[in-house]
Amino acid sequence: MYCLLKFASLFLAVSVCHGWLFGDFVGKQKDLDEISLWPQPQKFQSSAVAFKLSPVRFQIVHAKESSAGPNCSLLENAFRRYFEYMFGDMKKHEKSRKKVFDSDLVELKVWVTSADPECDGYPSLQTDESYELSVDGPSAVLKAANVWGALRGLETFSQLVYEDDYGVNNINKTVISDFPRFAHRGILLDSSRHFLPLKVILANLEAMAMNKFNVFHWHIVDDQSFPYMSRTFPELSQKGAFHPFTHVYTPSDVKMVIEFARMRGIRVIPEFDTPGHTQSWGNGITNLLTPCFSGSKPSGTFGPVNPILNSSYEFMAQFFKEISAVFPDAYIHLGGDEVDFNCWKSNPDVGKFMEQQGFGTDYSKLESFYIQRLLDIVAATNKGYMVWQEVFDNGVKLKDDTVVEVWIGNKMEEELQNVTGAGFTTILSAPWYLDYISYGQDWQKYYKVEPLNFPGTDAQKKLVIGGEACLWGEYVDATNLTPRLWPRASAVAERLWSDKSVTDISNAYNRLVQHRCRMVKRGIPAEPLFVGHCRHEYKGL
Amino acid sequence: MYCLLKFASLFLAVSVCHGWLFGDFVGKQKDLDEISLWPQPQKFQSSAVAFKLSPVRFQIVHAKESSAGPNCSLLENAFRRYFEYMFGDMKKHEKSRKKVFDSDLVELKVWVTSADPECDGYPSLQTDESYELSVDGPSAVLKAANVWGALRGLETFSQLVYEDDYGVNNINKTVISDFPRFAHRGILLDSSRHFLPLKVILANLEAMAMNKFNVFHWHIVDDQSFPYMSRTFPELSQKGAFHPFTHVYTPSDVKMVIEFARMRGIRVIPEFDTPGHTQSWGNGITNLLTPCFSGSKPSGTFGPVNPILNSSYEFMAQFFKEISAVFPDAYIHLGGDEVDFNCWKSNPDVGKFMEQQGFGTDYSKLESFYIQRLLDIVAATNKGYMVWQEVFDNGVKLKDDTVVEVWIGNKMEEELQNVTGAGFTTILSAPWYLDYISYGQDWQKYYKVEPLNFPGTDAQKKLVIGGEACLWGEYVDATNLTPRLWPRASAVAERLWSDKSVTDISNAYNRLVQHRCRMVKRGIPAEPLFVGHCRHEYKGL
Numbered sequence A, B: 001m002y003c004l005l006k007f008a009s010l011f012l013a014v015s016v017c018h019g020w021l022f023g024d025f026v027g028k029q030k031d032l033d034e035i036s037l038w039p040q041p042q043k044f045q046s047s048a049v050a051f052k053l054s055p056v057r058f059q060i061v062h063a064k065e066s067s068a069g070p071n072c073s074l075l076e077n078a079f080r081r082y083f084e085y086m087f088g089d090m091k092k093h094e095k096s097r098k099k100v101f102d103s104d105l106v107e108l109k110v111w112v113t114s115a116d117p118e119c120d121g122y123p124s125l126q127t128d129e130s131y132e133l134s135v136d137g138p139s140a141v142l143k144a145a146n147v148w149g150a151l152r153g154l155e156t157f158s159q160l161v162y163e164d165d166y167g168v169n170n171i172n173k174t175v176i177s178d179f180p181r182f183a184h185r186g187i188l189l190d191s192s193r194h195f196l197p198l199k200v201i202l203a204n205l206e207a208m209a210m211n212k213f214n215v216f217h218w219h220i221v222d223d224q225s226f227p228y229m230s231r232t233f234p235e236l237s238q239k240g241a242f243h244p245f246t247h248v249y250t251p252s253d254v255k256m257v258i259e260f261a262r263m264r265g266i267r268v269i270p271e272f273d274t275p276g277h278t279q280s281w282g283n284g285i286t287n288l289l290t291p292c293f294s295g296s297k298p299s300g301t302f303g304p305v306n307p308i309l310n311s312s313y314e315f316m317a318q319f320f321k322e323i324s325a326v327f328p329d330a331y332i333h334l335g336g337d338e339v340d341f342n343c344w345k346s347n348p349d350v351g352k353f354m355e356q357q358g359f360g361t362d363y364s365k366l367e368s369f370y371i372q373r374l375l376d377i378v379a380a381t382n383k384g385y386m387v388w389q390e391v392f393d394n395g396v397k398l399k400d401d402t403v404v405e406v407w408i409g410n411k412m413e414e415e416l417q418n419v420t421g422a423g424f425t426t427i428l429s430a431p432w433y434l435d436y437i438s439y440g441q442d443w444q445k446y447y448k449v450e451p452l453n454f455p456g457t458d459a460q461k462k463l464v465i466g467g468e469a470c471l472w473g474e475y476v477d478a479t480n481l482t483p484r485l486w487p488r489a490s491a492v493a494e495r496l497w498s499d500k501s502v503t504d505i506s507n508a509y510n511r512l513v514q515h516r517c518r519m520v521k522r523g524i525p526a527e528p529l530f531v532g533h534c535r536h537e538y539k540g541l
Helices: A073-087 A147-160 A198-210 A235-240 A251-262 A279-284 A310-326 A342-346 A348-357 A363-379 A389-393 A412-421 A443-447 A458-462 A481-485 A488-497 A505-521 B073-087 B147-160 B198-210 B235-240 B251-262 B279-284 B310-326 B342-346 B348-357 B363-379 B389-393 B412-421 B443-447 B458-462 B481-485 B488-497 B505-521
Strands: A043-053 A059-062 A107-112 A131-136 A139-144 A169-178 A184-190 A215-219 A267-271 A289-294 A297-305 A331-333 A384-388 A403-406 A425-428 A464-471 B043-053 B059-062 B107-112 B131-136 B139-144 B169-178 B184-190 B215-219 B267-271 B289-294 B297-305 B331-333 B384-388 B403-406 B425-428 B464-471
Touching (some): A059 A073, A073 A107, A073 A147, A147 A169, A198 A505, A251 A267, A289 A342, A310 A331, A342 A348, A342 A363, A384 A389, A403 A412, A464 A488, A481 A488, A488 A505, B059 B073, B107 B147, B184 B488, B198 B251, B279 B297, B289 B342, B342 B348, B384 B389, B389 B412, B458 B464
Parallel strands (some): A059 A107, A215 A267, A331 A384, A425 A464, B059 B107, B107 B139, B184 B464, B331 B384
Antiparallel strands (some): A043 A169, B131 B169, B289 B297
16 A cells, blocks of 8 residues: 655655654554654654565665765764664675565665765754655655764664564655754763763763764763863873773773764763862862861862962963863863852952952852953863853853853743843753652653743744753762663753654653663663563663 | 780680771771671671782682581582682682792681581571681681571671782681571562563672572562463463563573572562452453453453452462472462452452352452462462561461561551561561662661661560562663662661661761672672762673
8 A cells, every 4th residue: 555645845745645644643653653753853754654674685875966975984884873773683695685675665865965064074053953854665865964964864764664573674654854943952971970981971972862962061070080181281180080090081082982972963062160169170280279278277178279379270271272172062161160169268368369359258259250261261262161050140251152051940940031131042951950860750850841931032042052961970870870861861852852842741651662662772771661661672781 | 917816715706905896897997998898797806917818829618527518519609609709800820829828818618517508408587697707817717507607608708808909809807706687688679560681680689699688579470561481371471471482481590590599598489469460460361350340341451360250269279389389488479469449349240249258348358358268278388478468457367477578658667566466477678669769878768777666575576577678660670770779778788687786877888888889890780879989890881
């Protein structure tokens, strides 16, 4: 029962025959049980007409018209990766490739349309991730402006493939036109509270790509440890890491993370949070932190970065010069959250400085003084910066392209209103602190968040460029991070990618159960949503 | 600075020189940072005198006086296991064994004192798990009545071994006399809500042994699936498992679990919960479950086991005859919790039966009627039984040796009072439902429970024979079970093994951090308690 369709244009498709399904699966779950796209594409049509994919014959190839070709290693790698996701260990036998059946889908042609496919580039905040996918025997076509959109489309294509009762891969006749609702869709991992071995980070980058996340916010250092190995200041990790050899990220480790992420269309934004959250910095750099006083004497403990010494700013200038060279992304996250004033208050030199500057007893002015100088230092490296909301709240003068991250749950809507009202772009993480675990299906809580649900003009709403799911590191390390993050973060992935109208929880549940099993099949130990089983259970321990 | 000691008897040791530490570490944590016994032994003395253990020379051997010898495969296996825990991959070189240094500990002699070492037996509720351990160069001696106490002592010995700054294994001069406070120390795993692959069960049996747990309460089937492959009724798993081949425990799987547990001194108590929690049984056995009615017609759904048909009891007799043969433990858990009366109420035949029996409208009488017959059936197989508290609450007549499991958190103390007041032995699981997760260090909540903290006579307190940490399966499977269980269950392990007085949380924290790292080093992905790191981090994903 093949269904013929004529399209005026591929993506202004009009359904003219019975059997097409549009966007929403509700009520038709049974019919297309196998199809479990996550996140839900913007425009989606599928029919019950199915084609078979043979590991012997099926290929992913560059379209003739594509600006990308075999020397585009990013795509070549992606072709292999998705072939393996779909067929696993099944071997290709070149010999029998000629024999093609009518019901076969024999190829996916990937057509990159821009003159520059960006094979060797990096994704950015401005990247166009849209793609168009048409599946119809004997060929499917994936069209995108650049490799980044092609990556998203490859993921979707692979999600359309399902096993029938014989274990044969099938795909239904489908047309998809897709693009993200928000440009910044991030995951924050924290490698300071616990060290995260490289392979844990890489596994989670893989899982991110399966969920169309495109930013790895790497909260790489903090009070507890400094695992980033700096070429300029090697003593930072030598004395600040949990262990100077086994618990550090070498320059080549960092490169590998960045390249592994790039291959999946993921930006790596490192966070070097100052002036608070810097205890571990103080181990390697003398005089960087403020000495705290007990009465008239130094207590032997230290507070935030010392904002009254020129040496602090000289250090930061050198340090961020290195960071801006090591990390290719246009943005660096500079932190700026939770600065504790007690140590500054105890220190008589800081007191004098406050007086000289006319700050009175308002230590937030001192904080702003530090941050302002830091921002100017980083701006001079030609990087943009992201900051936690306190920096904005304290009235620091920010560059126009600053991204303010709203993380405090209390009065979140008011903060979004204020930040966007002041004309700054913002991302939301307040509702998505995934380190706060609880019994049951908390993914639903994350899923129900509507990021634009705050009072503001259309112009203000446009300044919300995305959000982040944050898994802070107090209680996670290599033993439990991955199953705790997935599929809970998948709820955030769909909220940030799919249309605002995609809010049906029971439909989402059905798709997410299968998406979770797909991640498991691909080797990611994503935890179960609820009772049940996967066709292919987790094979690790 | 060797410290000479003369003992009147090995275990009536008197400290005659400086440097001995007794039981409690508090305030001396720094001195013996390396020693992190978990659970804390009953009597413990250690000095700063250290001996080195060389993988080339050190051996675990049978003492000459021991009733167990090289043909005791349980101990031979345990010797190898603990050698590997201590030395990992380090190879032994037979050649150089002769060269012994004064500061070496060259052997641990294991001395089983009973005429029957029980090498081929099974542990039981009556098993004596006590042991005495004396470490002093050049030999250590571990003395126990039987292999079960020897296993506990081997675990303790291996925990005494620590790496010095060179990575060399050291052990301090130590005397320990130890025994469990409670005889029943269990872990409940649920293989019905999610199927648990064999290797997940085995890994958790390993972790249980590291924590001196001695009962694996295997909640093997439930509403959601029936993975137990029955020889008598193969259709139970054929139609009741998530998948009849990939999601079942074959007879040889079950044997392997039992043997793997036995080798570690762990009893396997299977739970076949009836008459509720039996939806999956109904798939394979026609007429076993009560047909529910909607008005005057069967609704097509089914309720608990049908208590009014003789065929139900005939089935149970045959089924439990098999179970009693397959599982060697003296106890079977018969469940009996959470019976929903709605279906029985809807069924007109059940109504007639109630009338005939003079039960009025009290369906708990019908429940008791069923349970009473089931208990008699199981008693006829010469097995003892455990039941959930409802069975006792409903006034069912129980055998004297019945173990009643108290699981309802509300009025837990009252229930313990009532059950023991009626003369029944009881175990506590109410405060230890580890499936209820929350943010932060919830192990402390589990640790602070005092099982005997209820009003009752000494005789009543003696009837509390232990407890169980329960990890119900709604939200866990192979992807996340192990890190979610450990080290949270370790808190329960110490509560059930160590003396009542061992309650210092900060001391427990310090030891548990290290115990957790030890589990990680041994390959168990036990999650972190809080920020920090392990010397040997988890090598899996």
